[in-house]
Amino acid sequence: KAGVTQTPRYLIKTRGQQVTLSCSPISGHRSVSWYQQTPGQGLQFLFEYFSETQRNKGNFPGRFSGRQFSNSRSEMNVSTLELGDSALYLCASSASLWGGGETQYFGPGTRLLVL
Amino acid sequence: KNEVEQSPQNLTAQEGEFITINCSYSVGISALHWLQQHPGGGIVSLFMLSSGKKKHGRLIATINIQEKHSSLHITASHPRDSAVYICAVRTWGTSGSRLTFGEGTQLTVNP
Numbered sequence: 001k002a003g004v005t006q007t008p009r010y011l012i013k014t015r016g017q018q019v020t021l022s023c024s025p026i027s028g029h030r031s032v033s034w035y036q037q038t039p040g041q042g043l044q045f046l047f048e049y050f051s052e053t054q055r056n057k058g059n060f061p062g063r064f065s066g067r068q069f070s071n072s073r074s075e076m077n078v079s080t081l082e083l084g085d086s087a088l089y090l091c092a093s094s095a096s097l098w099g100g101g102e103t104q105y106f107g108p109g110t111r112l113l114v115l
Numbered sequence: 116k117n118e119v120e121q122s123p124q125n126l127t128a129q130e131g132e133f134i135t136i137n138c139s140y141s142v143g144i145s146a147l148h149w150l151q152q153h154p155g156g157g158i159v160s161l162f163m164l165s166s167g168k169k170k171h172g173r174l175i176a177t178i179n180i181q182e183k184h185s186s187l188h189i190t191a192s193h194p195r196d197s198a199v200y201i202c203a204v205r206t207w208g209t210s211g212s213r214l215t216f217g218e219g220t221q222l223t224v225n226p
């Protein structure tokens with residue numbers, strides 16, 4: 001099976017712009033989670049989607065949003081970019097909601113630089 | 116105080132040494148995960164634990180729910196084990212479940 005894929009892998013934006021990142025889960029996986037990783041804050045949970053519904057959201061401002069499509073692919077959007085949004089954005093997929101004891105499989109990440 | 120604390124933050128070992136990384140947490144959890152992150156960012160899930168002990172090759176993970184503590188052991192360490200090891204706990208709240216991560220332990224194994 002192909003692994004989790006994320007596009008684009010690298011992105012440079014300027015303050016005030018918006019960005020959309022994409023994640024394609026492993027075939028058959030219905031749960032997708034998003035995480036932000038920065039040197040200062042480490043890994044932080046953004047959202048979790050299952051069957052096109054957001055099941056949980058981390059402590060991020062409303063500029064961060066996401067969605068999941070019927071084929072389980074997911075996108076996350078960040079509007080009005082700030083310098084502090086520069087980070088590695090990781091998505092992970094699992095067959096079911098992670099609370100059920102499933103292993104998550106991580107994508108390679110999208111590295112976003114905001115100038 | 117962070118909900119998830121790892122120690123040590125940095126660890127340097129010689130090839131062949133036995134390595135232990137510790138994780139302590141302060142909240143009730145449904146599961147604890149050990150993750151490995153290599154340079155470049157790729158993350159691999161190593162273990163998921165809710166009780167007891169698991170073993171995979173040279174890696175062993177244990178958890179003590181009463182003491183809110185987990186350890187990751189690497190036997191016969193090898194330079195390819197050099198990576199950041201991250202502990203994460205799954206908690207449930209009013210808005211659903213979430214993962215909270217430790218700051219990670221940077222492991223360097225020298226030949």
